[in-house]
Amino acid sequence: MNTARRLSAADLEAFGAELDALLHRTRTDLGERDVRYIRTAIRRQRSLELAGRALLFASFFPPAWVLGTAALAASKIIENMEVGHNVLHGQYDFANDPKLSSTTYEWDSVCPADQWRHSHNYLHHTFTNVRGVDADLGYRLLRVEDAQPWTRWTFFQPLYAVALAVLFQWGVAAHDVDLRRYIAQPRERTDEDREKIGGVVRKASRQLLKDYVLFPLLAGPFALHVLAGNLVANLVRNVWAFAVIFCGHFPDGTETFEPQVLDGETRGAFYQRQLAGSANFEGGRLLHFMSGHLSHQIEHHLFPDVPAHRYPEMGREVRAICEKYGVAYNTGSLGGQLWSVAKKIARLALPPLTGRSSTPAST
Amino acid sequence: MIAFASRLLAALTYPRAIDDFVEIANPLHSSREVRARVVAVRPETHDTATLVLQPNGRWRGHRAGQHVALTVEVAGVRRTRCFSVASRESSSDGAIEITVKARPGGAVTPLLVSGALTGTIVTLSQAAGDFVLPELMPERTLLLSGGSGITPLMSMLRTLSAAGHDDAITFVHYARSSEDVIFREELSRFAGAARNPLRVEVRTGDFVAETFAELVPDFEDHDAWVCGPPPFIAAVTAAFAARDAAARVRVERFSLEPAADVPTDAEVRFARSGRRARGAGSLLAIAEASGLNPPSGCRLGICRTCTCRKLSGTTRDLRTGALSSDADVDIQLCVSAPVSGVAIDL
Ligand SMILES: Cc1cc2nc3c(=O)[nH]c(=O)nc-3n(C[C@H](O)[C@H](O)[C@H](O)COP(=O)(O)OP(=O)(O)OC[C@H]3O[C@@H](n4cnc5c(N)ncnc54)[C@H](O)[C@@H]3O)c2cc1C
Numbered sequence: 001m002n003t004a005r006r007l008s009a010a011d012l013e014a015f016g017a018e019l020d021a022l023l024h025r026t027r028t029d030l031g032e033r034d035v036r037y038i039r040t041a042i043r044r045q046r047s048l049e050l051a052g053r054a055l056l057f058a059s060f061f062p063p064a065w066v067l068g069t070a071a072l073a074a075s076k077i078i079e080n081m082e083v084g085h086n087v088l089h090g091q092y093d094f095a096n097d098p099k100l101s102s103t104t105y106e107w108d109s110v111c112p113a114d115q116w117r118h119s120h121n122y123l124h125h126t127f128t129n130v131r132g133v134d135a136d137l138g139y140r141l142l143r144v145e146d147a148q149p150w151t152r153w154t155f156f157q158p159l160y161a162v163a164l165a166v167l168f169q170w171g172v173a174a175h176d177v178d179l180r181r182y183i184a185q186p187r188e189r190t191d192e193d194r195e196k197i198g199g200v201v202r203k204a205s206r207q208l209l210k211d212y213v214l215f216p217l218l219a220g221p222f223a224l225h226v227l228a229g230n231l232v233a234n235l236v237r238n239v240w241a242f243a244v245i246f247c248g249h250f251p252d253g254t255e256t257f258e259p260q261v262l263d264g265e266t267r268g269a270f271y272q273r274q275l276a277g278s279a280n281f282e283g284g285r286l287l288h289f290m291s292g293h294l295s296h297q298i299e300h301h302l303f304p305d306v307p308a309h310r311y312p313e314m315g316r317e318v319r320a321i322c323e324k325y326g327v328a329y330n331t332g333s334l335g336g337q338l339w340s341v342a343k344k345i346a347r348l349a350l351p352p353l354t355g356r357s358s359t360p361a362s363t
Numbered sequence: 364m365i366a367f368a369s370r371l372l373a374a375l376t377y378p379r380a381i382d383d384f385v386e387i388a389n390p391l392h393s394s395r396e397v398r399a400r401v402v403a404v405r406p407e408t409h410d411t412a413t414l415v416l417q418p419n420g421r422w423r424g425h426r427a428g429q430h431v432a433l434t435v436e437v438a439g440v441r442r443t444r445c446f447s448v449a450s451r452e453s454s455s456d457g458a459i460e461i462t463v464k465a466r467p468g469g470a471v472t473p474l475l476v477s478g479a480l481t482g483t484i485v486t487l488s489q490a491a492g493d494f495v496l497p498e499l500m501p502e503r504t505l506l507l508s509g510g511s512g513i514t515p516l517m518s519m520l521r522t523l524s525a526a527g528h529d530d531a532i533t534f535v536h537y538a539r540s541s542e543d544v545i546f547r548e549e550l551s552r553f554a555g556a557a558r559n560p561l562r563v564e565v566r567t568g569d570f571v572a573e574t575f576a577e578l579v580p581d582f583e584d585h586d587a588w589v590c591g592p593p594p595f596i597a598a599v600t601a602a603f604a605a606r607d608a609a610a611r612v613r614v615e616r617f618s619l620e621p622a623a624d625v626p627t628d629a630e631v632r633f634a635r636s637g638r639r640a641r642g643a644g645s646l647l648a649i650a651e652a653s654g655l656n657p658p659s660g661c662r663l664g665i666c667r668t669c670t671c672r673k674l675s676g677t678t679r680d681l682r683t684g685a686l687s688s689d690a691d692v693d694i695q696l697c698v699s700a701p702v703s704g705v706a707i708d709l
């Protein structure tokens with residue numbers, strides 16, 4: 001599991017240089033193809049959204065409710081993952097198009113885009129899987145590796161995981177502020193905290209107003225049908241996003257790191273840490289699309305601001321480079337990775353066997 | 364009622380705009396920006412062509428001599444460039460025309476001239492610029508152009524002629540060679556017209572004050588509108604200055620002529636990204652050099668795409684040389700240079 005020690009400094013440098021070269025080649029090739037790709041995705045997403053909302057208005061007819069809810073769920077998933085997540089990473093900033101710009105895009109989620117860009121783009125992507133710095137590591141809620149301390153409450157963590165899956169967008173929204181500290185230590189609250197909470201409240205009210213008040217009211221006698229459809233669509237999106245993201249970082253074989261690794265970390269070492277902290281899952285084009293290409297979490301962590309639809313082709317080269325240097329490349333089926341995450345959450349819910357906690361799997 | 368309906372629609376489509384959905388069916392539609400369909404591209408000379416543009420309902424028309432900032436996509440990247448409207452003064456409906464010269468190696472103009480954009484949708488700014496004719500025409504008017512600088516003056520000529528106000532107008536155009544004369548046929552039609560208080564002359568070669576004085580001996584008694592390449596403008600203004608008539612000349616430039624005292628090496632703080640940089644020239648260039656990618660368009664201070672908040676410090680306007688020390692104001696990065704203590708919200 002410990003790939004970090006095996007590469008010599010020279011190999012590590014050559015490894016970094018090869019990945020840099022791949023990045024450079026892809027960057028210089030960005031253009032019309034990428035812009036066309038994302039605009040097509042956006043058009044499909046909006047058409048699905050319109051279709052879903054329209055079908056839900058006809059939901060006195062049960063198949064229309066099912067189809068409408070499915071279309072709306074798919075549209076929310078595409079909007080959040082292939083469009084929102086990727087645009088907010090600046091993947092399409094090169095196009096100089098205000099509608100594809102990471103600084104102005106707002107996504108269909110209760111988490112304000114600017115806060116997400118801080119907690120996700122900056123903290124999580126820079127300090128991936130570094131203990132104490134990357135708050136995505138277990139989302140301050142779950143024990144996802146042996147080195148984390150166990151408490152009595154940890155015993156119930158499979159339940160927390162289910163709750164997090166169901167409420168995932170709220171988990172993401174509460175993320176940048178560190179809601180736990182905010183609630184537990186009222187005296188530590190800063191103006192910045194309050195501003196961020198205000199941002200979440202404003203964003204969330206508009207989201208709730210749309211999905212749970214206005215659309216249902218417009219449906220008149222079928223208000224409850226529409227409300228239920230919107231609720232289920234949001235729920236499906238939450239669970240799917242949770243599954244994709246947990247498969248990307250917590251299957252067996254992913255590693256975590258001590259903050260010391262950040263001191264003077266080279267390009268090669270950065271790439272190696274990103275590789276060790278991420279995992280892919282395999283599937284067809286539709287699965288990649290519906291996961292916003294986060295099925296290629298490894299490539300995404302190596303090259304976060306490269307348009308994500310490029311990851312499958314880059315992945316073939318990344319894999320070859322990894323094989324050449326003997327660096328592990330963690331991939332599997334979606335089911336296999338999910339199973340592996342579930343097992344890990346269950347296993348770590350139990351108290352560590354004596355001596356186990358002092359020899360963490362990876363340091 | 365309409366206001367309520369549109370607020371309701373906005374709440375329903377949040378965080379998208381209503382436009383984002385209408386656009387799927389009609390790419391020309393926008394409730395905010397001027398978009399136009401490229402109806403036709405008509406070759407003029409070996410390196411120039413006229414683009415016929417049909418704008419959407421946001422277009423408010425133009426006065427002869429004004430220009431637009433045109434945004435097109437080149438290899439997936441949106442780029443904005445300025446062009447004078449060459450067709451006669453327009454109201455809000457009807458097509459407009461721009462006439463473009465392909466700059467060798469240019470990113471945008473060769474594509475425009477090639478005709479490849481026929482049928483596509485481009486984005487326009489509203490018309491802007493104060494290189495226009497007065498409400499009350501002067502006693503004698505001189506329209507003087509060099510090369511592709513003919514376009515704003517052609518709009519004036521066409522407008523005046525259509526309105527029958529073309530008496531006491533002298534139009535002199537300089538082209539590199541006879542093959543390079545844009546609008547040649549139309550100009551010769553004007554020149555040959557029976558009713559001829561309007562005088563149209565075309566010359567090839569550089570502007571030379573002496574030969575020009577033979578053509579229009581009393582040129583200093585005219586109000587002049589001048590557009591062309593920088594050496595052409597310099598020669599014309601020198602000729603008028605030599606006869607103490609510099610004030611009668613209005614010029615339109617196709618490129619940014621930076622003010623003389625451009626600051627040297629000031630420090631800039633980009634507050635949001637936490638970066639610091641040093642440099643000379645526009646804040647846009649300094650920001651780009653330090654790895655930031657703020658939106659930009661014309662890079663000439665026209666389109667306002669690059670507008671950004673200055674939190675503090677003193678900047679200099681690169682066009683006028685004017686200093687500004689206001690805090691918390693919007694500035695255009697492309698025409699502002701840092702002088703001291705500048706912090707930008709980027
Ligand atoms: C008011 C006005 C009216 C004009 N009217 C006409 C007209 O009627 N007909 C006509 O033919 N021309 C006109 N021009 C000139 C025309 O705008 C230029 O010829 C055109 O900008 C050249 O574009 P290009 O992309 O082909 O050339 P480029 O050489 O690619 O670019 C030229 C300009 O773009 C800027 N630039 C360079 N790199 C970048 C970058 N990476 N991103 C963004 N910008 C960059 C440069 O600063 C330079 O000013 C007018 C100009 C002005 C200011």
Ligand code: FES
Nearest residue numbers: 660661662667697
């Ligand atoms: S880029 Fe157009 S005004 Fe600055």
